[in-house]
Amino acid sequence: MSRLSDVNDFHTIGGTYHPDTKDLEGNPSPDAPYSHDGQHPIVADKLARKLSARQVQMIAIGGTIGTGLFLGTGRSLATGGPASMLIAYLIVGGIILLTMLALGEMAAFVPIAGSFCTFAGRYVDDAFGFALTWNYWFNDAVSTAADLVALQLVFSYWNTNMPGWALSLIFWVVLIFANIVTVRAYGEIEYWLSLLKVITITIFIILGIAVNCGGNTEHKYIGGMNWNIGDAPFVGGIGGFASVFVSAAFAYGGTESIAITAGETANPTKNLPRVVKNVFWRILIFYILSVLLIGLNVSYNTPGLTQRSSSVSPFTLVFQQAGARAAGSFINAVIVTSVISAGNHALFAGTRLLYSLSVDRHAPQVFGKLNRNKVPWVAVLATSIVAGLCFGASFIGAGQLWTWLQNIVGVSNQIAWVAIGITSIRFRAAVKLQGKEDLLPFKNWTYPWGPWICVILNIFIILVQGWSSFSPKFSAVDFVSYYLQLAVMLVMYVGWKVFKKTKIMGLGEMDLESDVHTISDVDLAATEKEKTNMGKVKRVLNWVF
Template identity: 40%
Template structure:
């Protein structure tokens, strides 16, 4: 889930401006519910058959070989492209501090960092992700604390009415059904990455215990990272604030709704702070994307669905050839040298978003076929799962 927090930091303002506080909250809630059920489906599949190549393995076994083959390559391409997308985003973020330095250099530096992290052992990747995630979680918790303090007027003057933003103008639902559907697509992109629990299943020591636990935690992460934050922003910032509408369309981090709230609370250092937090979120997204796509390509090669060259491991157990291939695709970020940064950013965003939705559809179809076969043999719930762990 944390993979697309960088996008959520910026896009949340645009969703509220487009659909109002109620529309944005409903869109994120509906997509969140869908994702939770989708991940319980994946959790059941991963517990029954742990595999690093989760998606193509399940697609091949429970649907048909061609379906799994296409799903695996789509997922590899999805996250290889996402790494390139995040590296372009780095160029925008670093302009905040170093506007005179060409973005090409920042993409090269951070691509080298991400490559280096993934060239280490799995332990090295896990440790780096722990610290990246810690920064994001702390930032979200601090934001929630400050937001609640503002709502109860600890950090606002008593004459300021915060609840009026839910009844102002066309609020809480602005733009009707059309706006709701539009922001639901943005919300969906923000949730991409939650399916990585399936990729990690194959390298977990005790997947029958850890996978159900990880799936349960997704509910609380959805509630904390998205629903509560959208509620706070919608309550404290009016949907017709022009800065909200432009937040997701600008490379100026000062337009982030998170930054707007910090400034409203009287915290002058908000822009620099959020810039650092979003940079860490981008690095985490690129790091996780590189790991997942590399492991997917390696696993496909082991099962004969990709050239065997990608199945080779070095002495540390890292599939370096698969890592080289993924890094080559990530180098598409350097197209910004020849084409406009914003244009390349939009291209990669659209490609990644579409591939992500295809992955989710593939998981749903694979789980449906699995359940049909499992129940046809007289079974219901997997022995290792409780009722709440299985999607019905």
């Protein structure tokens, strides 16, 4: 492959980068890459690499922090108790860390819009990639809907005459506009909203420590008092403990989707490893410390914790304990922005997956159409419509619908983590067999035990976390919300495998060499572009001075 002078000369096609696939008359070139079935040449335009390192870093730190942490921790504390919540968040946080190390290794080697979903098709089985991508696309659409529903819950705090559904509808349109204009608009919105969340949680941690040590309205030392009242620290037995995992998975969910930005990240093999390495600190500081302080400062039997209202959010309660009278309004405003941010990120990720499905011939080709800013606008509209339909079901009750959507998204996230572990095991085994380990830009130091832990632990948690749907009495609706995605994933996998007669990819059959050449070209192009830009800056400075 020739080394081009600009990264924008490359097309993102079928999970990798290829030169122009059309001849001078606009027809498919004989050398055009083929879809997974090997029968249809793929002709697609390119995605623009316009997400800067600054934007990607901040999106990775705070982009996916949303209602799961701000509102979901209240329900987790009430149903499981402080110890169950802390242990569940520690376990899921460890799983996320191992998952991101495995994913970072692959994403740095082949930075593409489809990310782990495309990897599953290339390194395991095309049917596996097909089922996973559709599953995760639906997950992102439902996540967007969950955030729109959450807006109704948090907006009700101010008791205005404006109906909550109207506000959600307005922001639904805003999200569509932000994602359809240019990827830079998405990146800049995410940067500032993520920064606000990071600042808020940092203030919360400082205040939480002060409140626990006596800096509260009652001027008394709290310590571990709330761990020794009633049924604490474990509430609800094994059922309460198991139920916290799906809430934790929902809260952490989306961390893995940062790799989907790889297809539009400048100099990905430099920036993505940095993002992955920062995941540890993000988990420790923003999740574990927050959950620990919530369990120490807020009693599990505080009235209204399960209502998912910002007025009784653990974050609001801690601010109020510190004497902040406007704590409710402040936290509510932050939650509103975090909901918008999380919805924005979910819509972005879902759009890119639908785009990948299109270019891989797993979805109609219309979803691969790009506008002049290289944004898959048809995929944006399609994902938004599905999210809007899910959101429209809020007439059954916003609180109950949010719970069901939370369960569906949480399980879907865990399925993705299992898939990443399986794909990583296959990918690294092929790299080792073909003697290409020295070509990896970033190595997962936990291989092989890390990916195996991800697979085993996640499967176990998926199966047991629906315990509450069986006890104390069977709830058909809750059972469906916990296990629906498993059935959907299985049906899609088997259906596509039978229909296309796909086979599990052999380790020696994986074409890793083309990936090495491709990404080296992309990085060279990005580096050359950076040098060119720096040269322009120096010339301007020399002219001025």
